[in-house]
Amino acid sequence: MILEMRVERVQGNPAKRFMAKYGSTLRKKVAEIERVQRALHYCPSCGKPKVRRYAIGIWICRGCGFKFAGGAWVPSPKE
Numbered sequence: 672m673i674l675e676m677r678v679e680r681v682q683g684n685p686a687k688r689f690m691a692k693y694g695s696t697l698r699k700k701v702a703e704i705e706r707v708q709r710a711l712h713y714c715p716s717c718g719k720p721k722v723r724r725y726a727i728g729i730w731i732c733r734g735c736g737f738k739f740a741g742g743a744w745v746p747s748p749k750e
């Protein structure tokens with residue numbers, strides 16, 4: 672009985688539910704993330720502001736070649 676109810680809830684349009692959940696706040700958040708992403712990031716190894724995102728969660732310094740794991744959108748989640 673419970674299982675039947677769950678199946679019914681999954682059916683329909685999941686994408687539509689997603690959009691309703693994130694709404695306009697997501698657009699604001701994305702704009703903020705993009706602004707931070709384009710800013711210069713300092714290398715924890717050589718201190719030069721040459722760190723760029725290599726992949727999601729992976730950052731690379733163009734000054735010394737130091738590669739490190741960090742946040743998905745900024746090198747350090749604390750920044």
Ligand SMILES: [Zn+2]
Pocket residue numbers: 714715716717718719732733734735736737
């Ligand atoms: Zn460096």
